[in-house]
Amino acid sequence: MKRGNFESPSSSDLPSSSRFKLNPEGDSEFLEDDDNTKNFARKIKSVLIQLYTRRDDTVLDLACGKGGDLIKWEKAMIGYYVGIDIAEGSIDDCRTRYNGDADHHHRRKKYSFPARLLCGDCFEIELDKILEEDAPFDICSCQFAMHYSWTTETRARRALSNVSALLRPGGIFIGTMPDANVIIKKLREAEGLEIGNSVYWIRFGEECSQKKFNASSPFGIKYVFHLEDAVDCPEWIVPFHVFKSLAEEYDLELVLVKNFHEFVHEYMQKPEFLELMQKLGALGDGNRNQSTLSADEWEAAYLYLSFVFRKRGQSDRAGTRTAGRNNNGKMNISKDDILYINNEI
Numbered sequence: 001m002k003r004g005n006f007e008s009p010s011s012s013d014l015p016s017s018s019r020f021k022l023n024p025e026g027d028s029e030f031l032e033d034d035d036n037t038k039n040f041a042r043k044i045k046s047v048l049i050q051l052y053t054r055r056d057d058t059v060l061d062l063a064c065g066k067g068g069d070l071i072k073w074e075k076a077m078i079g080y081y082v083g084i085d086i087a088e089g090s091i092d093d094c095r096t097r098y099n100g101d102a103d104h105h106h107r108r109k110k111y112s113f114p115a116r117l118l119c120g121d122c123f124e125i126e127l128d129k130i131l132e133e134d135a136p137f138d139i140c141s142c143q144f145a146m147h148y149s150w151t152t153e154t155r156a157r158r159a160l161s162n163v164s165a166l167l168r169p170g171g172i173f174i175g176t177m178p179d180a181n182v183i184i185k186k187l188r189e190a191e192g193l194e195i196g197n198s199v200y201w202i203r204f205g206e207e208c209s210q211k212k213f214n215a216s217s218p219f220g221i222k223y224v225f226h227l228e229d230a231v232d233c234p235e236w237i238v239p240f241h242v243f244k245s246l247a248e249e250y251d252l253e254l255v256l257v258k259n260f261h262e263f264v265h266e267y268m269q270k271p272e273f274l275e276l277m278q279k280l281g282a283l284g285d286g287n288r289n290q291s292t293l294s295a296d297e298w299e300a301a302y303l304y305l306s307f308v309f310r311k312r313g314q315s316d317r318a319g320t321r322t323a324g325r326n327n328n329g330k331m332n333i334s335k336d337d338i339l340y341i342n343n344e345i
């Protein structure tokens, strides 16, 4: 039995701070006019979305939360949006946000693409029949959530088979999640079973006291994650090489995987991306009023990675444009329009 073969991350020679602000929950809108709310995780998602989405694309947002990415999809000028989340409250917030209903905290706007919202467990339920009329999608996005599927192999497989079944050939699967290599490396360097700094902590249970992980059972490795201003929640280690090979079984080929540090250096600090950054409002006005990441926030950013997969097969984007799409999409979503799906379906 092979043991403890998670790869170690390459040592990071990256600077200890950056001008972006970290909030991996990333569940609020990207407000172009408000420099002080600039947010690191949201920017990474914005860049990912902008780089891989094309005008009129149809988008499936797995674990969409409160719809924090809606404005990013609007900027990418998508043609149709389907969002699914397990949390009823979040889906309802997503609905009101989509409808442009005002609340105390946010400036609201209407979106120009039709949308559909579902509430259910997208790592348990077979979605291909449920979304038959909406599929195939050009883009599937799963931001800060794929690791919740990693409780068991069955759920991880369901997550990937849903993505694969719903994407068109050549379609793109983008996402962000914790970087298991970094977390395990930090755990091994720590004295006890806890790692962290002033902005986050991660705690493993006694079952991990050996700090060795059996390569033949890479699912269900639990830890508790605490980030400032967020609730503590259980999460699961996703060894990326297992994720990649499982994805391959479902015809999803890896295009890119990058730790957030690397992502920032490759996509967000290079002159050739300046125009994109400006378009996204990510740099503010002449770089004034920039939020700066503290060393601890920058270290917390190192806990995450972004990934891109491509569904195997000949791209038939032009063909799918004319398919009977958007039948279920609305420009204003009522409570009754939300489809609640349960595991029996």
Ligand SMILES: C[S@@+](CC[C@H](N)C(=O)[O-])C[C@H]1O[C@@H](n2cnc3c(N)ncnc32)[C@H](O)[C@@H]1O
Pocket (backbone or CB within 6 Å): 024, 025, 026, 027, 028, 062, 063, 064, 065, 066, 068, 069, 084, 085, 086, 087, 090, 120, 121, 122, 123, 124, 142, 143, 144, 145, 148
């Ligand atoms: C950290 S939030 C990310 C929300 C959103 N994707 C974003 O980036 O702003 C994780 C989300 O995953 C959702 N989630 C967790 N497990 C899920 C499941 N099995 N099916 C659907 N959604 C799930 C949670 O309800 C929560 O909204």
